[in-house]
Amino acid sequence: MHWIFLFLAFLIGISNAVQSGVNVQLRESFNNPILAALTSFFVGFVILLIAFACFNQNPVPSISDLKQISWTRFMGGVLGAFYVLTVVFIVRNIGPANMICLVVAGQMIAAITIDHYGLQGFAVHQITLPRIAGAILLVAGVYLILKN
Secondary structure (H helix, E strand, O other): OOOOHHHHHHHHHHHHHHHHHHHHHHHHHHHOOOHHHHHHHHHHHHHHHHHHHOOOOOOOOOOOHOOOHHHHHHHHHHHHHHHEEEHHHHHHHHHHHHHHHHHHHHHHOOOOOOOOEEEOOOOOOOHHHHHHHHHHHHHHHHHHHHOO
16 A cells, blocks of 8 residues: 555544534534534535646536436435534534544444445455454444543
8 A cells, every 4th residue: 555545544534533623613603503514514615616626637527417326426425414513513522532433433333344245336355353353442442432
């Protein structure tokens, strides 16, 4: 694996933890959790529009092409909205470390399942004893962190 991809994945983890606090502060500024989540997504949308305008080299699909795409392929936006909105509601109560631990535990269980069955077009990576041991250690680590 190329080290830059590993480093970027690490930065994603940092940004998720920082994003939680920033979004809660926005919620407190607006005194409105849904408006805070909406604003967060709008700012992200603007950044993505700028990135698209500057770097996109692929053709834009036509309306008829878009109509052919299954609705399930648009669920990423729904899941992203669920993440941001839920974080805005819960992180102040459970704390960022507890929240991120539970998020990572959920991600690992889902990822191992997706890998094992090759869901969503991913290559199959069977559940093995080392993977199960890693998941158990991760869940044990979550338990220890949550036990504050």
